[in-house]
Amino acid sequence: MHVRFPLSLKVSLWLVLNLLLVAALAACVLFVTSDASGLDALVRGPAGERAQAAANLLAAELRATDDATAAVAHLPLSDQLDYAVVANESGETRAGHAPELPREVIALLRPPPPLGLPPPPPGSRPPPRHDRDEFHDDAPPRDDAAPPPDLRSDRPGANARNLARGRHLFHVGEPAAWWLIVRMPPVDHNGRPEPVSLVVHSSSLRALLGLLDLTPWFLTAAGVLVVSILFWLPLVRGISRALRQLGAATERIASGDFTTRVPTRRRDELGHLGESVNRMAARLETQAQGQKRFLGDVAHELGSPLGRLQVAVEILEQRTGAAATAPLGDVRDEVQHMSQLVNELMAFTQAGLRPRAASLAPVELAPLLQRVHMREAPAIVCRVEVAPSLRVLADARLLERAVANLLRNAARYAPGSHVFLSAAPDDGHIKLIVEDDGPGVPPEALARLGEPFFRPDEARSADTGGSGLGLAIVRSSIAACGGNVRFFNRTPHGFGAEIQLARAP
Structure with a gap:
């Protein structure tokens, strides 16, 4: 017994896997490329390098000039951005201007206390520095002074990592605003290096993001999109392929090809639908074959009695007088019509019951068409x-x-019209077109032409010799030859049939 997997389950599992994949990529960007989480990861990763470069350039300009205002003016200008260079330890503004710093900003600016000591209370003075003379506070800094503790490290690249860890992005304050903190290299203040940070204030996150390099995020989003498309493509293509196969199969079944079958390798609703279509086609094929066999048997059984009846009518015409000639003529016409109907039934059933491609052989079209005409x-x-x-x-x-049936139809229903027979190659096939310039048929009847006993209008009735089997014989005969036929109306008037057959080598 095959286990079935519903499409809803497949799509749900695929969605969960896709979300897990997206989450893994996001985690890779947020947590692997940086040691932060949340909004800090946005600025500590590659996206914050542009802001860090601007802060480093600003620090170099501040060390090279005494005009701090001019140095800050070189930063990207915007009415929605406020810049300030703030001392990490004291929280005092050294350059630029920004609103009053919230407590969260001040707390992040201060370097962490030594291990095991509590943080200093707000407003307290920083501890005395050890890079100055022990007895002379006003003495110039010694040449062997150590760098600030928050930047000192013996490991290669540690300063860059420390700067990256000093980048923060958060939404605080009253009223709430966006704050970006970017740790800068030390600048000189009163003759000594002082740890500072660039603080950017904005009420608009969009304006603040203009300072960041969002290219890595765009590339990540594009990667997620491409991976998601590639991830979903097999499932969507499989479903689309199955639906196309079902659509093509049902179209062939609707056109009368009941031998059509759909592949049933799938184990979901589409596979179950394909099995149902196959069972339907098999039952229709059985019923159609049974009907044709029944019609063939009836036509065969009626053939002999009708033949004897025709002989009897001819004998009566010879033995009776002139008074019985007219009634016997009517009887003879009816018997002849019944014989023609039986012959058409025999032709229809023989063409329908003949195995496909049973006696196919190369046939020259030009002499065949001339002979039939x-x-x-x-x-x-x-x-x-x-x-x-x-x-x-x-x-x-x-x-x-x-x-022959197409030519007889043209002669019967479009008397005096011209008939055109043409054929041309078409992609490995031959298209044979039979057209006349008669009145044509009602457009709504085109879809049903070729059905047994179907007559498009009252004019084509049994009284005019039509049995409704002529075009059915055309369709079944061409189908037995491995081809197909299409009926159409010409413009401005006329009727045509397009027959497609395999081209002989």
Whole structure:
């Protein structure tokens, strides 16, 4: 017993896997490329390098000039951005201007206390520095003074990592605003290096993001999109392929090809639907074959009695007088009509029951069309435009029967019209077109042409000799030859049939 997997379960599992994949990529960007989480990860990763570069350049300008205002003015200008260079330890503004710093900003500016000591209370003075003379506070700094404790490290690249860890982004204050803190290299203050940070204030996150390099995030989003598309593509293509196969199969079944089957390898609703379509096609094929066999048996059983009846009518006409000639003539016409109907039934059932491609052989089109025209409708004007070298794979007898029925229809329902027979190669096939310039058929009847016993209007009734089997014989004969036929109306008037058969080598 095959285990079925519903489409809803497949799509749900695929969605969960896709979300897990996206989460893994996001975690890789947020947590692997930086040692932070949340909004800090946005600025500590590659996206914050642009702001860090601006802060480093500002620090270099502050060390090279005494005009701090001019140095800050070189930063990207915006009405929604406020810049300030703030001392980490004291929280005092050294350059630029920014609103009053919230407590959260001041807390992040101060370096962490030594291990095991509590943080200093707000407003307290920083501890005395050890890079100055022990007895002379006003003495200049010694040349061997150590760098600030928050930047001192013996490991290569540690300063860059420390600067990256000093980048923070958060939304605090009253009213709430966006704050970006970027740790800067030390600048000189009163003759000594002082740890500072660039503080950016903005009420608009969009304006603040203009300072960041969002290219890595855009690339990540594009990567997630591409990976998601590639991830979903097999599932979507599999479903689309199955639906296309089902659509093509149902179209062929609707056109009368009940031998069509759908692949049933899937184990979901589409696979179950394909199995149902196959069962439906098999039952329709069985019923259609049974009906054709029944009609063939009836036609066969009626053939002998009708033949004897025709002989009896002819004998009566010879033995009776002139008074019985008219009634016997009517009887003879009815018997002849019944015989023709039985013959058409026999032709229809034989074509429908014949195995496909049973007697296919190369057939030259030009002589076949000329022969059928001279035998079936020599009185109508018929123009044949077929290259002598064109050959098709078909059963010659069935192809002649199909063309003969089309010519008889043109002679019967479009008397005085012209008939055009043409054929041309078309992508490995041959298209044979039979057209007339008669009145055509109602457009709404085109879809049902070829159904047994269907007559498009009242004019085409049994009284005019039509049985509704002519075009059905055409369709079944061409199908037995491995081809297909399409009926259409010409513009501005006329009727046509397009027959497609395999081209003979």
